[in-house]
Amino acid sequence: MKALVLSGGAGTRLRPITHTSAKQLVPVANKPVLFYGLESIAAAGITDVGMIVGDTAAEIEEAVGDGAKFGLEVTYIPQERPLGLAHAVLIARDFLGDDDFVMYLGDNFIVGGINDVVDAFRTTRPDAQILLTRVPDPRSFGVAELGPSGQVVGLEEKPEHPKSDLALVGVYLFTPAIHEAVRAIKPSWRGELEITHAIQHLIDARADVRSTVVRGYWKDTGNVRDMLEVNRTVLESMERRIDGEVDEASETVGRVVVEEGARITNSRIVGPVVIGAGTVVSDSYVGPFTSVAENCRITDSELEFSIVLRDSSIDGVGRIESSLIGRHVEVTPAPGVPSAHRLVLGDHSKVQIRS
Structure with a gap:
C-alpha cells in the first residue's frame, strides 16, 4: 500500500503567512503540520509516499528531504497548478501503479492517527473508504449523504443546501478502481477535478464505497482560527520539560517546555x-496555548493563545493574544503622537474640548 500526500495549494486563507511559506509547513507546537501527517502514515506501516508539490515545492523538499527521517521513501510529483484532488490522483498514476493507496491532505490534522482505518481497509478492501466528521456548517466542505444502513449514497462538494452535517475529512483510501473514475469526470464549476465527483462516479457504478465517522479530533488547518485550535490541542498533550535556562526570578507553571538553548529571565x-x-x-508573561519557535525574542510583553514563528521579536507592546506571527517579524510599540485638535471655526463659535 502506498500514500499520496497533497502538499501544494496556495493557502489563501492563511495569508499573509503563505505569501512566503507553504501552508503545510506552518508549525503546530513548533512542528510543521505536514510532519504530523507523515508520522501517521509511517505509523500505519506505509513507507512509499508520493508527494504532490506546487509553487512551494523547493520549501517542501527542503523540509521533508527523501523522507528517511520519517522512515519513508518520498517521491515528488509536481502539479503545475492546483486543479483539484482528483487531478492529483490523475497525475500520480505512474507512481501509484496498481497499488491500493491512502490519500492524505497535508494540512489536515487527525488526533490518534490513521492506523485503525488503514488496518480495516486492508482487511475488507472496499473500492473506496472515506472518513467523515460532523461539522456545524458543512457548506465549506465535501458532504456525504448516507443511506439507511450507513452506506454512502451521494457526495456533494461545498453544497449551498447540504443534505447532512457529515463532512469529508482529508484522508481517503482507494483501490485502483479510482483511476478510471478520475479519468471519467469533468471539471467542476471551479475548474477543478473534484474527488467527490470521482467517488460519486464509483457510487453510480455500484462500487463498494464505505465510510467511517471520525469520533476523535480532526481539523483542516487552512485558517488562522483552526491553526490556533490545533496548536492548543497538541500543547495539551505535551509533558513538562525544562532543557533551557530559567533564572530564579522566573516562574514556570504547568506543562511548560523550554527547549535547549532557550533562556527565560524575570518572566x-x-x-x-x-x-x-x-x-x-525576558520581563514578560507567556500564557496558555502558546508556541514560540526558535531564535525569537519576547521582551516586556504579554503573549497568550498564539503562535510565533522563528526569528521574530516582540518588544514592549503590552498584550497580544489569538495571533499568528510569521518569521522574521518585528513587533514594537508605535511612536507616540502628540495630542492635538485642528479647528476651523466661524465667528462667535463656542467649542468644548475634552482635555
Whole structure:
C-alpha cells in the first residue's frame, strides 16, 4: 500500500503567512503540520509516499528531504497548478501503479492517527473508504449523504443546501478502481477535478464505497482560527520539560517546555507552552496555548493563545493574544503622537474640548 500526500495549494486563507511559506509547513507546537501527517502514515506501516508539490515545492523538499527521517521513501510529483484532488490522483498514476493507496491532505490534522482505518481497509478492501466528521456548517466542505444502513449514497462538494452535517475529512483510501473514475469526470464549476465527483462516479457504478465517522479530533488547518485550535490541542498533550535556562526570578507553571538553548529571565510562563531553542523571554508573561519557535525574542510583553514563528521579536507592546506571527517579524510599540485638535471655526463659535 502506498500514500499520496497533497502538499501544494496556495493557502489563501492563511495569508499573509503563505505569501512566503507553504501552508503545510506552518508549525503546530513548533512542528510543521505536514510532519504530523507523515508520522501517521509511517505509523500505519506505509513507507512509499508520493508527494504532490506546487509553487512551494523547493520549501517542501527542503523540509521533508527523501523522507528517511520519517522512515519513508518520498517521491515528488509536481502539479503545475492546483486543479483539484482528483487531478492529483490523475497525475500520480505512474507512481501509484496498481497499488491500493491512502490519500492524505497535508494540512489536515487527525488526533490518534490513521492506523485503525488503514488496518480495516486492508482487511475488507472496499473500492473506496472515506472518513467523515460532523461539522456545524458543512457548506465549506465535501458532504456525504448516507443511506439507511450507513452506506454512502451521494457526495456533494461545498453544497449551498447540504443534505447532512457529515463532512469529508482529508484522508481517503482507494483501490485502483479510482483511476478510471478520475479519468471519467469533468471539471467542476471551479475548474477543478473534484474527488467527490470521482467517488460519486464509483457510487453510480455500484462500487463498494464505505465510510467511517471520525469520533476523535480532526481539523483542516487552512485558517488562522483552526491553526490556533490545533496548536492548543497538541500543547495539551505535551509533558513538562525544562532543557533551557530559567533564572530564579522566573516562574514556570504547568506543562511548560523550554527547549535547549532557550533562556527565560524575570518572566512568568503558564502552560501549556513551548519555547523554542535559542529563544529569549525576558520581563514578560507567556500564557496558555502558546508556541514560540526558535531564535525569537519576547521582551516586556504579554503573549497568550498564539503562535510565533522563528526569528521574530516582540518588544514592549503590552498584550497580544489569538495571533499568528510569521518569521522574521518585528513587533514594537508605535511612536507616540502628540495630542492635538485642528479647528476651523466661524465667528462667535463656542467649542468644548475634552482635555
